[in-house]
Amino acid sequence: MSLLAVAILVSLHYIISFSHEGYGRKTSLSRWLPGQPPYKQVIPSKYYPYDPITGRANTTIRKANAAFVLLARNSDLPGVLESLKQIEDRFNKKFQYPFVFLNEEDFSEDFKKWTSEVTSTPCVYGKIPKDHWFQPDWVDEDKATKARLQMIENSVIYGHSVPYRNMCRFNSGFFFRHELLKNYDYYWRVEPGVKFFCDIDYDPFLIMQDEKKVYGFTISLFEYIETIPTLWDAAKEFIKANPGLLPADNAMGFISDDGGETYNRCHFWSNFEIGDLNFWRGEAYTKFFEFLDSKGGFYYERWGDAPVHSIGAALFAHKDQIHFFKDIGYRHEPFQHCPQGESHAQGKCWCSASENFDYEWYSCLNKYDALF
Numbered sequence: 001m002s003l004l005a006v007a008i009l010v011s012l013h014y015i016i017s018f019s020h021e022g023y024g025r026k027t028s029l030s031r032w033l034p035g036q037p038p039y040k041q042v043i044p045s046k047y048y049p050y051d052p053i054t055g056r057a058n059t060t061i062r063k064a065n066a067a068f069v070l071l072a073r074n075s076d077l078p079g080v081l082e083s084l085k086q087i088e089d090r091f092n093k094k095f096q097y098p099f100v101f102l103n104e105e106d107f108s109e110d111f112k113k114w115t116s117e118v119t120s121t122p123c124v125y126g127k128i129p130k131d132h133w134f135q136p137d138w139v140d141e142d143k144a145t146k147a148r149l150q151m152i153e154n155s156v157i158y159g160h161s162v163p164y165r166n167m168c169r170f171n172s173g174f175f176f177r178h179e180l181l182k183n184y185d186y187y188w189r190v191e192p193g194v195k196f197f198c199d200i201d202y203d204p205f206l207i208m209q210d211e212k213k214v215y216g217f218t219i220s221l222f223e224y225i226e227t228i229p230t231l232w233d234a235a236k237e238f239i240k241a242n243p244g245l246l247p248a249d250n251a252m253g254f255i256s257d258d259g260g261e262t263y264n265r266c267h268f269w270s271n272f273e274i275g276d277l278n279f280w281r282g283e284a285y286t287k288f289f290e291f292l293d294s295k296g297g298f299y300y301e302r303w304g305d306a307p308v309h310s311i312g313a314a315l316f317a318h319k320d321q322i323h324f325f326k327d328i329g330y331r332h333e334p335f336q337h338c339p340q341g342e343s344h345a346q347g348k349c350w351c352s353a354s355e356n357f358d359y360e361w362y363s364c365l366n367k368y369d370a371l372f
Contacts, residue, residue, distance in 0.1 A: 037324065037372045038211075038323055038324075039324040039325070043327075048201055048202045049095075049201075063095070063097070063203070063205070064185065064206050065185040065186065066188065067100050067181070067184050067187055068092075068098070069189050069190070070099065070101050070189075070190050070192075071103070071171070071191075072101060072102075072111075073104075074103070074111050076193075077110065077111050077115075078193075080115060080192045082192070082194075083190050083194050084190075085118055086195060086196040091200040093120055095203055096120065096121050098124070099115070100184075100187075101115065102128055102175065102178060103125070103126075104127070104134075106127055107127075111125075112125055124180050128174075132170055132174040132177070133166050133174075135162060135165070143300055147299070147302075148161075154226060157224065162299075167305075168298055168302070168305045168308075169299075169305075170305075171270065171309075172303070173308075181277060185277055186208055186209065186274065186276055188273075189273045189274075193332075193333075194271065195329075197329025197331065197336075197339075197349045197351040198344070198348065198350075201347075207323070208275075208323070214275060214321045214322070215273065215276070215317060215321065215323070216273065216323045216325050219268075219330065219335050220266060220267065220268050220364040220368060221335065221363055222267075223306065225265060227302040227303065228265075228297070228301060228302075228304070230295070230297060231308075232262065234297065235311055237291075238288055238292075242284075245283070245315075245316060246284075246315055246316065249320075250315055250316065250317060251313065251314035251319040253371050254319075254322075255314045265307075266364035266367050267304075267306045267309075267310035267311075267364070268306065268322075270310070285312045292308060320372075326339060327346070327347055329344075329349045331351070335357045336356070336357060337356060337358060338351035338355055339353075340356065340358075
C-alpha cells in the first residue's frame, strides 16, 4: 500500500472519529486493551506539551474549550487560595485554562483581588440566579423541617443544613446552565482546601475531548443511605418510563449489583470531577434531573450531587466514557487518591503511596474495574 493511501486512510479515520461518536468510541485507545479499564492504557505523547520520553516540545499545541469551576463563598477565600496555588503550580501554569467562580452572593473585592493574583489566566466571577440556588417555593417546608430534625436526631452529616441542600441541588442540575459556562464544553471542578499531590504534565481535557469521555473521577465510595432512602426508587421510576434513554453498554454494574433492582450506594466523589458540560445539558440527564427535582428529595431527604451525578453518568453514558484519572493525586478530607508505581514517580508526587483510598473497604473502584 502506498504512503499516500495510508495517509488517506488515517485522515479518514480521524475525520470519522470526530464526526461519528459511535465509530470514535469503538476505535478509541481504550478499546485496544480488551478486558482492561480505560485507565490502564498509556497516555499518548501527543497530550503532553513536551514529549515525556524525548523532552522535545510538541509541534502542535491544542487546547480544549474548557474551564475550571469553583463554587465558593467569600469566607472560603483561604481554602480557595490553597487550592488555586496547587492547581496552578501542578498543572495550569503549563496549560493556561481560565477560572469561573460562582457564589450565591456577590464576590468581595478582596476575593477577586487575591484569587486573580494567584492565577496566571483570566478569572470571571458570577452570581448564581436565585431560582437556581434557594429552596423552591413549592417545597413543603413543614415536611422539610421534620426531615431535618430527624436527621439531626440521627446525627446525619449536614442533615441540619438548608444551604448544603441548596448547594447539592445547584450542582446536580444548574451549575452547567450558568451564563458564564454556557460557551464551554468541559469543566474541572475544584473545591476550597483540597490538595493536588502530583505534577500533571498532560492535558486531561484533551483526553476527555478526543476519547469522547463525559465524566472523570479520582475517588469513589459508598453514600450514606440515610441521606438518600428513596433516591433509587425515583431513579427506577424514571428508567421504567424512559428506557430508550439508556445505552446498552452503560455503567449500571457500577451502581447496582443486581441489574438495577437495588442501588449499591456507589458514587463518584464529585468534589473532584472533570466532565462534559454538554452531557449534563443533554436530553437524558436534563429530564432525569427535572424528574428527581420534582420529587423534592433534595429537601425532604438530603440527596447529594455526588450520587445524582454518578447515577446519571452510569445510566446515560457508555461505560468507557467514564474515566478514572489514576495519575492525578488528590485529597479532599478525609480521603485521598495517591498514584501508584510509575505514576507516582513520573508525577513527582509528594503523597505517601501507602495512603491511598483506591481499594480500601469503603472504596468502589473495584466496581468500576469490574465493568471492563
